[in-house]
Amino acid sequence: MMAGAPIDDVMEWSQTLSSWKQDALRRLAISNELIDADIDALLAMVKSAAGFKLAAGPQPAIPFTKAHFGNGEHQPIVLTRIANVENVNRLVPKASLAFCPKALTIVYGRNGSGKSGFVRILRTACRTRVENPVKLKVLADVYGGTPGPQTAEIVVNAGDGEVVIPWSPGKAASPQLMQVAVFDTASAQLYVDGGNQIRFLPFGLALPHRLNAICITLKEKLEAERAVAVGNKVGLTSIVFAAQRNCKAQLFDKQLNKLTTDAQIESATSFSNADEQRIEELTAALSAGAAAAADVNALSKWTDALLLESEAVGSAFTDDALEKLRKLRSTAAAARQAATVAAGALFTDEPLLGVGGDAWRSLWAAARDYSVTEAYKEKTFPVLMADGGAAACVLCQQSLLPEGAARMQRFQKYMDDILDAAARKAEQAVEDALRGVHELICLRASDFADRIEQVRKRDEALADALANLRTSAVIRREEALAKQGGEENGMVPPLVVPIDDLKVFALRLKAEKDGLAQAGNSEERAKLVAEKAELEDRKLLAANKLLLTTRRNLLVVDDGYTKALANVQTRGITQRANELVDAHLTTAVVTRFDAERARFDIMHLNVGLARKSGQTKAEFEVDPRTKLTKVTSEILSEGEQRALALAGFLTEVALTDGSGPIVIDDPVSSLDRDRSAKVAERIAEEASRRQVVVFTHDIVFFNELSRAADEVGIEPVTVALFSDKSAAGKVDTAGMPWKGQNVAKRISRLKNDAAPLPKLHAASPAEYEYQVKNLYGRLRDTYERVVEEVIFRDIVRRGTDVIQTQLLRYVRFPDALAIRFHEGMTRANTHSHDNPAADTVAVPLPNEFTEHISELEALIVDLKAESEAAEADRPQMKPKK
Incomplete structure (x- = not known):
């Protein structure tokens, strides 16, 4: 966590926020993640401030004080092991990989040994820059047929004992594992091209961004509620008038808003029976005219004809007639x-x-x-x-x-x-x-449907009766004309002839026709038209009174959501969050990034780092500083990209909360040996502060990393993985390959392997001779490594092009020590080579082999002492003037 200054600035800024935002900050300060109950409480506060009437008001906000920050620390975890791996790549069933709980773990394995399988599990479970689900996908053995899901267990220790975290692809990430940062090839390019993203800000600086996340969550909830409560419902309450005109009813409809009262709606929608009768009177008066008279006259004649035809139908198509x-x-x-x-x-x-x-x-x-x-x-x-004869046939x-x-x-x-x-x-x-069957001239006419609609406008029941009459009459006529009639009357619809209703209708038409003598003065007619329009619109308004009330209520609710959404806007918070990041973090990030670049000797690269923040995170993007491209990887070599990516990764983990473990896969890909050594030194240094797990297939880098760990006083734990035809991810019980072990580990291995020799010598001299011969060969290898590591102090290392000439001052090899080295090396050669069958060289006894190991240990002690003495005896080098 950074010093108190960021917290002080956040405190000062928070005093200007609304009460619900202060309460949100308080809850965030107490808990890293808010539960649903917290979100619901904050949502209730926001809605209450916007004027919503809630069943139970929100709890009053507790003033936000500096005490809520605590110390801003959390218990760091230790990555203990991955266990019980199933169906992941070619990893052996129940595969397991343990890590050193402190300092450094180096996992070595050749290509295809299973390292990537373990890294892929950690990459999907822990923190990584890779977000593309395709790249995070973990496959089963594509060439195998083992059924079942992909699972594993990741075991951590947060100080209270081990905790098993189940893992499977797509499973929600564990908050504890978010402390573990993973770097691999897939994430390397993102650090180069995507920016060095600070995902976990120091405690005080994280709060504004987290408050933004809460605002976004509340905004989503409010918008979801608004969509359900309001949505497009306001539009559905609109009233469609027959014509747009400037009347009181339409003006009221347009001006209706959230402030409109029930009394105003009641007054605007009043409509009585007298109003309805007045509309009918006005309609009759205004309908007068030549065209209207012609229509009524035509309808009257048709009705008279239909009346006569209906009377004929009533006698000609009865059941008796049929x-x-x-x-x-x-x-x-x-x-x-x-x-x-x-x-x-x-x-x-x-x-x-x-x-x-x-x-x-x-x-x-x-x-x-x-x-x-x-x-x-x-x-x-x-x-x-x-003609007196036979007539002709007419056919x-x-x-x-x-x-x-x-x-x-x-x-x-x-x-x-x-x-x-x-x-x-x-x-x-x-x-x-x-x-004699009637032709049904009216009932079968093509304009019958149009006439029925004219009737329907005046008498809907009669229109339905005439429609039924037409259907029955036409079918009965067809029955009458059919060559083969039905046996029963039930085969045709019943015949109902509305003679009386039709006569009444005919009289009404006659009265309407006689009343079309009105429509006189043009000014009076205009007044009648306006009165009729006002009454018609008010009638429509009255019929839709419920829609008006519903719209007013929806506008009230929508206004509340508008106010609530305005209260969760993030622009101001984002601006202040970025100001805080610039004031307290940007300089630290850039400085740290430059320091990491200097460690890897890439300060000559013309790249920079600039903040590019979002609503919920602060992000620092690598800038190639050229107008030709925005993609840094298009400029740098692969080795420069990997070094730059490591610098970005180490900058990120150095400035995030806590000191969680880091996992690095293949850190020196494409790097030259000189820069590889620098990476080893930097990782060893980081391992002195936190748990570090490194996966590598490079034996030279493995040795460099081991030496670098020794130089900072760390004893790294090494794990060797191997694969065979059946599976990968198998842990070599013998530990690291022999060529990857230094002198001390080789001697320790020789002592361990020599322990069973006495029993083996007593049980089987032949087998003993075979085993001891192999051990002497290993002893000879150790003498050879002593030359490089002890006598010449790693001045020249095999597999590297680095020569540390400044270490020559430690080199001194007296005759006595040279003779002892020669004797020991000669003895190891003698007993490891294939001697002639007639040779009289005796096989050393178990205790003799043990003595020979002890002699080597004593020689090493003396060689180191002589080396230190040589440095002490040399005159101190003085710089030239």
Whole structure:
């Protein structure tokens, strides 16, 4: 936390805020996050200040004092381990990775060993600059078939014992894990191009931004409430007048607002029966005119015609009339069927079928007509003899042979038969009855619908009755004309003819037509028009009285929300927050950023850092200081980008609340060895102040980081990961690879591995010889590392191009120590090499190997003492004048 000055400035500024904002600051000072009850209480205060009538008023605000700040500190956490990992990348089931609770943890592993899987878990659970959900996505083993969700446990310790925080993709972040900052390749470019974002401001400076967040939350809630309570409802209460005119009713409607009283609405919407009668009188008087008279006259004539037609319908299409037609059809059908049966018996020997049927009788009638009118005029049909010989057939035009003449006589006999005559008589009766069916000229006219609408304007019930009459009459007419009628009356709708109502309506039309003799003086007519318009608009206003009251109430509520929303505006808070950040933080951020750049030797890069703040956060953006591009990564090399990103990351974590752990993945990607060493020194320095976890695949950087940790007095915990064909993320129980261990760790490893030798020597000399031979090889490696690390004080390091010539003053190698080194190295070579079978070199006993380790330890002590003595014996270097 920064000094008290920011808090003093926030206190001074807060005194000018409204009571609810002071209460919000107080609640924020007490708790980092507000619960729903806090939000609801603040919302009630805002609405109360805006004039809302609440069921229970909000609690009075407690004055905001400096005591609410406390010490602004929180209990830092320690990242203990990741455990029980399931279905994450190729990590082995139940994968686990423990971290040093203090100082530095170095996780080493070659490519594909599983480091990224653990980092991806931490990146999604902890604090990172990466916000793109696609880049934060954690995959399962894409080549495996293991079912189940992706899960893990992140174990932390906040001072009261370990706490297990469950993790799964998409799970809401834990507030405790927000203290852990993660840096990796995905976030590196964001620090370069996106700006060095200070997400967690020092305690006092964070309050205005957090107050903005509360304002935004309250604004969203108010807008959501407003959308439900008001929304577009005001528009729905608008009244649509037939015409826009300057009358009192319309003027009242336009001027209605939140201050309009119930009494004013009551007065503006008064409308009585007398007013209604007056409208009818005015309408009748003003409707007078040639066109109106013509319309009424036409409607009157149509009504008279319809009245006559309705009377005819009332007699012609009754159920009895339809039943009579059905009986006539039935009689004709029965007579025809009897005649057809008789014809069937008479013409059984005819060569063609159907004689006596409908088609045949039509043919016979046509032949008869042709005979008497054209072929054999004025002779009785059928003509069998003509001019003393056989007559010609009127159908085939050939002479009638005896057989044909006999057939014609049979046909004529049939046609003269009583049954056929009866059938024809019955059928003629049906035809005669159908000719009398009414045409329904009015009811079936194309303008019937228009006429009905004219009637409806005057008498809606009569209009409905006439519409029903038309439907029934048309269907009954179709029934009457149908060749096959229904068996029951229920097949047609009932017939109701409103004769009496129609007569009354006709009389009303006549009276209306006679009354169209009004419309005289033009001035008087204008007055009548204005009076009628005022009454009509007031009638509409009265019918919509509820809409007027509803609109007034909505405007009252909307005004309250307008006032409340004005009280949660963030512009003033944002301005003051930025002023506080500039006064107390901007200089510190820029200074720290430049200091970090200097540590990584990138001060020559022409980039700057400028504040770019939002409503709820302060942000510092890297400026490439060129008009050609706004993207810094387009200018710098990859190595410069990585160094700049690390500088930004370390600036951010240095200036945020607390001293939470940091996780750094592959920090020296694309860096040269010189700058890699600087990064190692900087990380080791940071590890002396907070918990640091570093993931790397670079063994040289691993050694540099280990040495840098030793120089600041830190004993780093090292973890080695490896993978095989089955899975990744396996922890090597032997610890770091041999080549990554310094002299002290190698000797410790040799002692540990030598402990089982006595038992092994007693149980299996052959196996003992195999194991001790390998240990002597490791002892030889250690002697070689002594040359680099102890004798020459890491002046030249393998894998780096750094030569620390200033350390040459410590180098002195007396003969006695050289002989001891030679003897020990020779012995290690002898017992590690493959000696001839006939060689008499004896295999050293377990206690001899232990002695040889002790001799190396003693030699190292003496070499270090000699080195310090060499420095002490040298004359002090004096600078040249």
